[in-house]
Amino acid sequence: MQKIIKKIVDNLALLVVAIGILGAWRPETLTWVGPYVSWMLGVVMFGMGMTLKVEDFKRVLQHPKEVAIGVGAQFIIMPLVALALVKVFALPPELAIGVILVGTCPGGTASNVIAYLAKGDVALSVSMTMTTTLLAPIVTPALTYFLAGAWIDISFTAMMISIAQMVLAPVILGLLVHHFMADTTKKIMPAMPLVSVVCIVLLVGCVVALSASKLATVGLTMAAIVILHNAFGLALGFTAAKLLHMDARKARTVAIEVGMQNSGMAASLAVMYFNPAAALPGAIFSVWHNVSGSLVANFCVRRDNREAQEEPAPAYNN
Template sequence: MDVLMKLFGYLAIALAFMTALLALAGLFSLIAVSLIATLTCAALFTSTHRVLKSFAFTVWVIVFVTASLFYPRAFGSWFGFDLGILIVPLIQIIMFGMGTTLNVGDFTRVAKMPWPVFIGLVLQFSVMPFAGLGIAMLFGFEPEVAAGVILIGSCPGGVASNLMTFIAGGNVALSVTMTSCSTLASPVMTPLLMKTLADKLVDIDFVDMMLSILNMIIVPIIAGLLANKILYSKHKVYHSSIPLTTIAIFGIGLAVVFGFIPGHLYTAFAKIKSGLVLGFALIGVVALVKWIINILLKGPENWMDKALPLVSMAGICFIIAIITARSSEKLLSVGLLLILAAIMHNFIGYILGYWFARLLKLEERNCRTIAFEVGMQNGGMASGLAMTVLKSASAALAPAIFGPWMNISGSVLANYWQKNKPVENKWEKQHEQT
């Protein structure tokens, strides 16, 4: 691994030097390829570097954004197939993956610590939406771009907050529960906030947005919860060939059945049809792959844990590239302002989340957790809603920029707090042991 890391590092430096020479020589037709190659090597370098690995996702995003700016047609359509159609399925796959990391206890745990969860959820759905509105007004963004800023603030917490909380020595159990609960609340809270704060900027259909969230987020997460049982249950039924193949056939079969039901028979069903089809199909695929890897090949039990981060990262990068390709001119004109807006919005979430929790006498590890939960939003969900409900690539620009920035700032803050970890929480220690 160290050899590969050094190789990618040297290649990145050499290609960067070559890119500079091409620019000085005025060979602009070759600069794009050279720059993309440079950034790709830099991304591979950070991916294999022990210290810089947490920034790899952001560098990969820069690679895809750069490629889509130089070659927008490559991310527009392939052989007449509009790649924009893939945004929703990709988000659904990512949310399914999130669901596989959860269990019912992550939702019911709220009964054991209702006060911190309540504080976090109130801050989540008050600080960030209104901060988004204020920042959009401050910068004077045009209506669709401004709606995107408000949208990212109105979405639930992002999954990355769980990792940042772990690194920072926060309350991981609280973080997972808050992310789960804010996500469950999002079909009502996100459309309600958008209708209240952004309806004058763009047309907001409350029911349409609610059903889209159910389709893109909630249904895949529920399917992921079911898959979690298949993947991690110790019960022998999930470690035998016949039950696993039966689940695989049943899941894929239901996906086919739902796929053939005409959507026009019931409007609400049509809105969540793709989530049901993909959810059942993925449950079947998980059972089938587990049967192949764990039973036939006697492979590792944690194959999903290894595959999930790569699939999620690739999906998000591709979504951002598709969005960028559709609004490249707009990005070049407002990109720097959106970066500044992202920094302000993110820091407001961290600061107010942390200090409100401190003022309400929560322990330090919970304050850190709430800071991450409030400051880090679900950018994938915001991107999907912008493209499918608002039908605006301009509105999707803010989520595309805010998402990578949140990962950068979250990593820096988490590593800073890691140097001064709070005293271990007794309840969380018992939870982790069980």
């Protein structure tokens, strides 16, 4: 069973593409998911919370500078890149808000897996994801209001409450379950990746189904914007970390964390507060950042192996 679950999780990107095609071809098969979007995101975030330990909070306090650099890069680079892309492509408000939401959301949980595959600093990745997620109820609506409030109606308080309910509360609940019900956690955890994949796949499929009529006209543009957004996040995240004197391992971790957003949260907020078309950037990002993250991880491992082979052999004196 564990091999089957791992196979399904490893093929998340393919499953998301397949469900997206189904949503575009037969929208009626997936529109029913709409009312359950926030609940599904809550389940995913509960699963994330169950992976956290009290020690993760201690790690943040032990290495505040590194975490602060990563969190600062996350909430500065991605929102500003989003705003720049919105301006360059002259997007209408209903699409622009979706791009802004992707930029203002916290790091995604998939970044921790990619950081591990890329031989990055997994502890730093977890600390950054946890910190940006805990800050999201305040920072995400604040940044969204600041960047997009002039041309679209945004309820700061309502969005803050929603993020607290579907992101913060499930994460804390998952953490408490892990801490106080360790035996139960061990039984549940093997199935949680599968549950999370099902929720993410259905969420993306629902977004595509609800905006199928719009997808044909803006799909390619949104795909280009998402690819650029992700690429700039990865590149600028790495650059910022290096400029602030972080080593290569930590710099690649910051790059991955910055470039990989909680796009499911962005899509959920778009469906709840704006319109289905606004959720398209988040849905497309959900597919692409897993693809690009895997490519980055593969590149990092290959480069490490090449550098290891090129290192001169130690000299021995007779």
